[in-house]
Amino acid sequence: MTAANTAKEAVGAPYQLELMKHAQRMTWQAVERIAQGIGPGMRESEARALGQSVLEELGMQRIWHPTHIRFGSNTLKTFKERSEGDPLLGEHDIYFIDMGVVFEGHEGDAGATFVTGEDPQMHACAQAAKTLFEAVEAHWRSQRVNGVELYRFAAERAQQMGWRLNMDIKGHRVSDFPHAIYRGGNLGDFDGQPSAGLWILEIQIAHPELPYGAFYEDLLS
Template identity: 25%
Template sequence: MIILKTRKEVETMREPNRIVAEILQAIGEAIRPGTTTGELDDIATKMIEQAKAVAAFKGYRMRNQTPYPAAICSSVNEEIVHGIPGPRVLEEGDIVGIDVGVVFKGFVGDAAKTFAVGEISPQAKKLLEVTEQSLYEGISMAITGNRLMDISGAIQEYVESHGFSVVRDFVGHGIGRKMHEPPQIPNYRGPGWNPRLQEGMVLALEPMVNQGTWRIKLLQDEWTAVTADGKLSAHFEHSIAVTDNGPLILSKVS
C-alpha cells in the first residue's frame, strides 16, 4: 500500500532532505585526491549531530545482513552502491558515489551523488553526466496521472540511448516515516506493479548506471555491490514529491 503524504507532511519532509543535501554539498567540497572515505563519513556524522538528526543508514539491515556500520555509503569506481567508508584513499581520476540518509522530525531524507576526484577520464565524465541527467528525465515524468513505469522507462531509454546500462538488482522506492516504503521504482520498464501517480506520493528516484553490463556481484562484506565486469558505475538520487503542480525536489539546498 502506497502511503500518501499530506501537504504538511511533504513540507516537513523538506527538512531532513535539506540536511541530506547540505551534507552532500559539504562532502563534495571536501573530496580531493588523498581524502579517505572514512573522513567523508566523519563530515556527515558531525553534520548529522549538529542538525540533531539521526543517521538513517547506521545500524540498518536488510534480510540477514550485518547492520550497516556508517552514516554514508561511499562507492568508488566499480562499486555500485552500499560501499562502506573507511581507510580507502581516493586517487586522482576516481569517481565516488556518496549516498546519505537522515531521520529528522519523524521523516527520512535520502539522496545521492557521484563525484569526480580531481580530473577524470572523458568516459567517466560522460557516465556521470548521463546518470545525473537520467535522474532528471525520470523526475520529469513524476506527474499526477502518469504511471510509475513512465518514470522507469524514461530513465532506461535515456541511459541506453547513450550506450550504458541500468542496474536491475537495486531500485528506487517510496519514502516517508520509513526509508523504504512502497512502491519499488525500477530504473527500467518491466512487468511489475504500475500504479498511477497521485499527489502525496513521495519517491526516492535513484538510477544506478554501469559502463558495461548491468549485472552485479556482492562482496564478502555483505553490503558492497560491484559491477560484474569491473567497469565503472555511477549513482544519483533525489527524494521528490508528486504534486498537482508537477514534481517537487525535496533533497536540495534551499
C-alpha cells in the first residue's frame, strides 16, 4: 500500500477492531428497535425523535452524524440533501434509517430499508439494496479489489439486477472518534485495498421508474 493510502487508513491510539464491531452491533440494535416503533401515520420528524430516544436508552456516547430517517420519495435523497417536507408514512410505503453513533469511543454506522404494507415493488426494492450490498461485500472478501473497482462492480451488478446505483454515495471511513481527522475520503475513490474495520460500504439504489429508492450500509469487517 502506498504511503498516501496508509495515511488514509490511519487510526488513533484507542482504536480496536473489536470495539468497532461492538459499535456496529449496538448501532444495528438501535436501527432494529427504531424500525419496530415506526408505523403508518407517523411523520419523519416523529421518527427522528424516536431515534434519539432509543439511542439514549442504549447508552450512546454521542451521535457523530445526524440520524436520517427518510419516508417515501425522500428515500431518493442523498445524505447531504434535506428531506422534502415532513411526510406521513403511508399504509403501503417505504422508508430507511441511517445512523452514525459513538459507542465506547468508536463509530458505528448502519442503515437499512423497511416497508409498510404489501407493495411487491417496494419490498423488492428494499431487498435489492441488501442483496446488492451482500454481493459487493462478497466481492471485497474474495477479490480484495480497491475501492474504485468495488464501486464499479456495484454499479454493474445493480444494472444487472434492474436498479440504478446512486454513485454520489460511495462509502467512507470510520474509526475511533473522530474519524474525520484521518481524512480517509470516500471508499469509492480509494485506490488501495480497503482494510477490515475501517470502511463503511454504502449502497443506495433508485427504482428505475417509480419515485423511491432504498439504502443499506454496514462496516466492512
